[in-house]
Amino acid sequence: MAVRTGADYVAALRAMTPDVHMDGRVESVADHPAFAGVIASYAELYDMQGEDERLTVVEDGERYAASFRVPRSEADLVARREAARIRAEYSGGMLGRTGDHLNAALTAFSQAGAWFADADPQFEANILAYARWVKANDLLLTSTVGSPQTNRSVSTSEQGGGETTLRVVSQNDRGIVVSGARMIATNAPIADEILVMPQTVLRSGMDDMPYSFAFAVPADIEGLTLLCRRPMRRGTSIVDEPLAARFEEIDAVCIFTEVMVPWDRVFLLGHPAKSNTMFTHTGATALMAHQSVTRTTVKTEFYAGLMEEMAEAIGIDAYGHVQDDIAQALVAVQMGRSALRAAEADGFVNDFGFFQPAMEPLAAVRTWYPRYFQSLSQTIRKFGASGLTALPFEGDLHGELEADVDRYLHGRTLPGSDRVRLFNLGFDAAVSSFAGRQALFEYYYHGDPLRMASAYLSGADTASHRDLVQRLLDRSRED
Numbered sequence: 001m002a003v004r005t006g007a008d009y010v011a012a013l014r015a016m017t018p019d020v021h022m023d024g025r026v027e028s029v030a031d032h033p034a035f036a037g038v039i040a041s042y043a044e045l046y047d048m049q050g051e052d053e054r055l056t057v058v059e060d061g062e063r064y065a066a067s068f069r070v071p072r073s074e075a076d077l078v079a080r081r082e083a084a085r086i087r088a089e090y091s092g093g094m095l096g097r098t099g100d101h102l103n104a105a106l107t108a109f110s111q112a113g114a115w116f117a118d119a120d121p122q123f124e125a126n127i128l129a130y131a132r133w134v135k136a137n138d139l140l141l142t143s144t145v146g147s148p149q150t151n152r153s154v155s156t157s158e159q160g161g162g163e164t165t166l167r168v169v170s171q172n173d174r175g176i177v178v179s180g181a182r183m184i185a186t187n188a189p190i191a192d193e194i195l196v197m198p199q200t201v202l203r204s205g206m207d208d209m210p211y212s213f214a215f216a217v218p219a220d221i222e223g224l225t226l227l228c229r230r231p232m233r234r235g236t237s238i239v240d241e242p243l244a245a246r247f248e249e250i251d252a253v254c255i256f257t258e259v260m261v262p263w264d265r266v267f268l269l270g271h272p273a274k275s276n277t278m279f280t281h282t283g284a285t286a287l288m289a290h291q292s293v294t295r296t297t298v299k300t301e302f303y304a305g306l307m308e309e310m311a312e313a314i315g316i317d318a319y320g321h322v323q324d325d326i327a328q329a330l331v332a333v334q335m336g337r338s339a340l341r342a343a344e345a346d347g348f349v350n351d352f353g354f355f356q357p358a359m360e361p362l363a364a365v366r367t368w369y370p371r372y373f374q375s376l377s378q379t380i381r382k383f384g385a386s387g388l389t390a391l392p393f394e395g396d397l398h399g400e401l402e403a404d405v406d407r408y409l410h411g412r413t414l415p416g417s418d419r420v421r422l423f424n425l426g427f428d429a430a431v432s433s434f435a436g437r438q439a440l441f442e443y444y445y446h447g448d449p450l451r452m453a454s455a456y457l458s459g460a461d462t463a464s465h466r467d468l469v470q471r472l473l474d475r476s477r478e479d
Contacts (some may be wrong), residue, residue: 006043093299198275297336
């Protein structure tokens with residue numbers, strides 16, 4: 001089964017028995033209303049692979065998800081981007097943990113075996129076998145990298161006396177035993193597998209050794225509890241909640257209680273310094289950024305289009321400040337597109353033999369976008385104003401008040417019911433709880449934006465900029 005169908009995916013979910021809690025234990029994730037919309041959306045994404053050849057790649061006569069394409073040239077990166085774009089367009093970029101994100105990491109890992117072998121040859125064998133297995137079965141992965149926010153003023157090993165953060169508590173001939181918690185695993189209840197990846201802030205001392213690891217487990221492995229946040233969706237119709245009803249990805253805290261991880265699922269152990277560079281030194285960060293910038297560019301396009309539709313609908317599209325806001329969103333779209341093309345054009349064959357996108361333009365967008373994104377929903381709220389509060393339920397659009405809806409809630413270009421539908425989309429994108437979670441998700445998608453900015457600055461080559469200043473100063477001295 002190299003390319004899954006939606007039915008295959010749902011059947012696999014029904015066969016799993018994860019320990020999921022959301023206001024009590026969830027007996028069947030596949031049948032729980034909080035997961036129904038997003039499961040249906042992911043099933044459709046799987047079905048799309050059978051309908052659009054751009055979403056798959058053929059290798060040795062077998063068809064696989066395009067996100068497993070190993071890039072050997074700029075053209076391959078373009079093909080990866082086009083596939084990622086199709087996936088992102090399905091939800092307007094709202095689905096942030098589609099399978100192609102972590103598939104990008106696995107694709108890099110599958111080529112970077114030597115990096116893992118440097119720690120232990122068995123780790124190389126493990127990661128290569130795991131990547132092949134995920135690819136062959138077209139599994140949906142999620143990941144968890146952060147620790148619970150209990151006391152931010154102390155190190156990982158000092159949290160709760162060292163017992164809060166996920167850690168290795170013992171080893172035996174079968175594998176490692178881990179206990180503790182990790183957050184936040186988006187989609188963990190509906191995923192096949194959870195990648196437990198290294199934290200990137202470990203120090204190289206002995207205190208951090210128990211927290212230095214990388215492994216993968218099934219989402220329903222014994223001893224793992226998934227503690228979910230409360231849903232943002234109110235539970236009404238797709239008309240009332242056009243985004244939340246279909247695209248709400250539930251986040252979960254992963255609580256491990258003496259979970260046995262078999263050795264063949266361990267990819268790194270006991271190398272704090274190496275753990276910090278697992279993504280950057282293997283090329284995984286670059287491939288993942290290529291996918292994520294594609295998604296956020298599509299998301300910006302969605303918001304720009306929504307601004308234009310709303311402005312035209314209520315007759316504010318000729319106002320200068322409205323045009324300025326739309327223009328700024330369109331500029332942001334071009335910044336994302338330009339960064340992607342620059343990353344592809346300036347790509348290179350890395351030490352592991354695959355064509356890696358240049359990280360500099362992607363890092364620039366990753367550093368800028370989390371804060372810029374907040375302005376998009378703000379603009380939607382400004383355009384919609386009080387109109388975003390005058391939104392009746394779907395049932396009232398066609399009931400006894402249908403004539404009143406058309407008379408009092410119509411727009412310049414739309415009848416009342418269509419204007420309500422459009423503004424419902426604006427509400428879900430900018431005002432609802434779903435929108436609030438989207439804002440938080442994008443703000444911290446790559447980590448703390450301040451740390452991201454600091455890391456970007458420390459890695460930036462500014463020698464030519466400073467040289468320009470010095471040359472001008474030198475010229476002024478000559479004059």
